[in-house]
Amino acid sequence: MSSFDYTIAIDAMGGDNSPKKVIDGIGLFLKEDKSIFFNIYGDEALIQNHINQNKSIQQFQYKIFHCSTKIENENSVRNAIKVGKDSSMWRSIDSVNKKDSDLVISSGNTGALLVISKLLIKMINGIDKPAIAGLWPNFKNASIVMDLGANIDFNEKNYLDFSKIGAELYRVIFDKQEPVVALLNVGSEEVKGHEELKNSFAKLANQKNNFIFHGYMEGNQIKDGNVDVVITDGFSGNIALKTAEGTVNYITTEIKKIYSSSIFGKFCYLVSFFIFREIKKTLDPRKYNGGIFLGLNAPVIKSHGGADSLAFYYSLKLSAKILRGNLLKKIKLNFNNE
């Protein structure tokens, strides 16, 4: 395996249409990048069957680890931990724990992935809880928003830690030396918000940071792209993310309804076909696929359960960037340990 830069552990069984979409996603990735080795966990016969249908994987090296079970989305986290030790998710996470892989990626149950990762990979010394970071498209490119739902109760230390971690992540993904970090709030004045937020604001404003502290920002400013890293508690962050997803779905569905409700509408759709293709490409959420669990001793990537092979490919690209950028080491340096 020495000819490979990094090894990624793949939970091939999570999410819709797995393992097919996972295998096809790896196939897309390997067409571009041949220096990552894949440890693939799941039902060996099924995986092998899909690999046999995918030429771009067949040419390369990989290893399949047969797992007799998988953790279902309906499994409660408690249940998943109890019965999941032979599952593809557990064993792919454990391969990172055992240093057989450098990063693990799964499309499965988010709660189980978070808890098993914390159990096996453990937190970085000095960080209390993991956070989920995600890419959020904006007019300029994309921001990082975190936490997207791992931490319902949030304290001052979380805001401060996640500001540092988010800045490191942005630096690695977008190669910008001084990212702009802001705290998501209900107004931009200093007096707004709850106590934890105000205390965090005061600390960040008065200490030396390795990023530019922008202060507070509001939800409608994420789109502008003037802030690179948006820090919020997991409760508001999750609600903001899902509300935004729902809003996109609402608008696109209403627009589609109007085009399809008349012959003239259908005609306009046909005429504008290439424009629609361009719009779909621009607004394609698959480009931003991949929730990044941060604060653990290795990167854990959650691909969207409903994502297809192209979306899975994007989360693999993100994973490779995180590994090549040496994110873990950079985060650890912020907490004085390596």
Next chain:
Amino acid sequence: MSSFDYTIAIDAMGGDNSPKKVIDGIGLFLKEDKSIFFNIYGDEALIQNHINQNKSIQQFQYKIFHCSTKIENENSVRNAIKVGKDSSMWRSIDSVNKKDSDLVISSGNTGALLVISKLLIKMINGIDKPAIAGLWPNFKNASIVMDLGANIDFNEKNYLDFSKIGAELYRVIFDKQEPVVALLNVGSEEVKGHEELKNSFAKLANQKNNFIFHGYMEGNQIKDGNVDVVITDGFSGNIALKTAEGTVNYITTEIKKIYSSSIFGKFCYLVSFFIFREIKKTLDPRKYNGGIFLGLNAPVIKSHGGADSLAFYYSLKLSAKILRGNLLKKIKLNFNNE
């Protein structure tokens, strides 16, 4: 004034393009509904000047109360209270306090409007804090979402009170006897969320309500319209609202960019002109203009500061509905006082 059903106090000076948009909005309203009397507060000369240019108002009765100052959006709330006693906002709120008007509407500074309303009109016995409710479009019609930002710290009693109040508001606006009420959370399982939310869930699930309690819901489900009243704390609610606004702006801007970036795009736009007009009409946010402050001894309506005359007209229609539906009496009955 006895020939009128109700009297609305108008702060004519708040928001962009006031008092013109306010006067024109009243003009649009009076074309349809002639049984509301308006007490108009603000700069008399300016107001009279705009009325002179608006035929539909001239035919009707109204009263202008000259106010020498106005509260600016930049005013801090503390400052607004100190210097604002002669302002159009203060005096229009006070006219409700003095029973000269039944409801007050303003496009001005939200914080000042909230605090001065609480100061003058006071809370209904048994309700701790006011909440801001708003209409949120969905596939079926519209939901009510509250609180949209008045209460940053939220306790169990707030969730329970606002569920009742929100249900009364929905009944009055949409004439549905048993509205469906849900608590906004980060998942739909009972174990999710923070303590206040879980306790509120348990109470609402086990007590008799005058609405259907749906349980928890997530941000991406608001659009579906299966829930009529979405209850959330003011922090998450405000972030959800503004993030949704930002998302709408992001998508529509990106689509416009694509249409205008090529000759072919511009051609498609021209061909599809009527389709675009229909889309704009369907997605027009002006139809949902009007934040409703609830829990006070009279309804207070906040029109969006950037709203135009048509949006102001919609908030007047909403105001008339609230008055005709006798919302205040219905809310008070829930708290055993009249």
